[in-house]
Amino acid sequence: MKQQIIMKLLTVMAGLGIALGAVTTHASPEKDRQEFIKHYTAKFPNIKVEDYVYGALAFDADGRAQYDAIMEFPPFDSEIEKGRQMWETPFKNGKTYADCLPNGGKQIAGNYPMFDEAKGKVVTLHDAINQCRTANGEEAFKLNDMKTMGLLTAYMRTLSDGMMMNIKAETPRAMAAYEDGKKTFFSRKGQLNFACASCHVQNAGSRLRSELISPAVGHAVHWPVFRGGDNLVSLQNRYSGCFSQVRAVSPAVGSETMNNLEYFHSALSNGLPLKASVFRK
Amino acid sequence: MRKLRHVAAAACAISTIVLSGNVLAQAATPSGATAPKKEVTGKELAFDRRKGNCLACHGMPTVPDAESTGLYGPPLIAMSARFPDKAKLRAQIWDATAINPSSAMIPFGKHGVLSEAEIDKVTDFVYGL
CATH class of the missing domain: 1.10.760.10 (Cytochrome c-like domain)
Structure with missing residues (x-):
């Protein structure tokens, strides 16, 4: 009798092992995304996945109402306007950003970060803008400089407002970069021993102190954000903030680790519309 | 020139003694000059x-x-x-x-x-x- 039970248990465990094995060997961005959504919707069946683009505000009706009110007359409009002027000012050679980016730079932001097979690495939207600049004899912007790269991107993304996030990882090398980003996302970091997932998967919708925690799905569509009015923060700058909050040394903005993390993180939002550019407190 | 070097060396030695003296004095009276620190609960x-x-x-x-x-x-x-x-x-x-x-x-x-x-x-x- 006892032996039978043990045998049964073993079969069940073996079956589970095979099932898990099957999942890991055939993992794809789409499967991962579905797993994430399954996790969140099981916990919060009444919150629509479409609302995840509002981050923590999806879990907070009052906060969302305040956000909607602020977004009627965004306090950062003049900042976006500066970005528009930068976008429209031609390079010294007379060309513009619209000339060198695909589709005139419109409805393309949701394709980034993308894996560039020729370069063998992930290219972010910031990289694409800098490539455009250097190809036209201009100096590359510093990735951390919110007065140049930040404002330009904040405007440029408005040209892709509403575009569905559409990150692809179809080749083995692209998948390797994606998996590297996934590893960073799930790895514990720093003296405080947190992974991105500790908060934004395990504790999404919960509160850290009085702060509501957002789900990872829906993050990448709404960055950069203007925090507290007009303080512009890029997605990778926000990653740096997370690293230092858990007392870890942050990888450099624009490093392969950060780019791969953004690649994985963005793919989680595939099929959700870009929100550009938005307010966060 | 040689004399100058002597003087400099002596000055260094004296300052070292003074400095270490200070450190020792502090170590000897941990809560001496400053107000006694309240123990953290x-x-x-x-x-x-x-x-x-x-x-x-x-x-x-x-x-x-x-x-x-x-x-x-x-x-x-x-x-x-x-x-x-x-x-x-x-x-x-x-x-x-x-x-x-x-x-x-x-x-x-x-x-x-x-x-x-x-x-x-x-x-x-x-x-x-």
Whole structure:
């Protein structure tokens, strides 16, 4: 009798092992995304996945109402306007950003970060803008400089407002970069021993102190954000903030680790519309 | 020139003695000139955002000044009933991932966020909740 039970248990465990094995060997961005959504919707069946683009505000009706009110007359409009002027000012050679980016730079932001097979690495939207600049004899912007790269991107993304996030990882090398980003996302970091997932998967919708925690799905569509009015923060700058909050040394903005993390993180939002550019407190 | 070098050497020697003398004097009277430091309590350590920061994740329903508490972890209440063995509570604070690897709780002892003495104090405080 006892032996039978043990045998049964073993079969069940073996079956589970095979099932898990099957999942890991055939993992794809789409499967991962579905797993994430399954996790969140099981916990919060009444919150629509479409609302995840509002981050923590999806879990907070009052906060969302305040956000909607602020977004009627965004306090950062003049900042976006500066970005528009930068976008429209031609390079010294007379060309513009619209000339060198695909589709005139419109409805393309949701394709980034993308894996560039020729370069063998992930290219972010910031990289694409800098490539455009250097190809036209201009100096590359510093990735951390919110007065140049930040404002330009904040405007440029408005040209892709509403575009569905559409990150692809179809080749083995692209998948390797994606998996590297996934590893960073799930790895514990720093003296405080947190992974991105500790908060934004395990504790999404919960509160850290009085702060509501957002789900990872829906993050990448709404960055950069203007925090507290007009303080512009890029997605990778926000990653740096997370690293230092858990007392870890942050990888450099624009490093392969950060780019791969953004690649994985963005793919989680595939099929959700870009929100550009938005307010966060 | 040679004389100058002598003078400089002597000056260095004197300043070294004076400096080390100062250090020794300070070491000899740890709380001498300055006001005696009040000993930090377990509650202060638990509430301090740079130390225990327990309230970031845990409510303390029986502590009136435990405000804007987080919800990552269970509320800290009836702790002596939940942890009849105080050593287990201490071990949980020292490294919660030992028992539950997916726990998001900071390994306060293992990662040196709190000293052993500080963990003792925090354990005593939490045990009394």
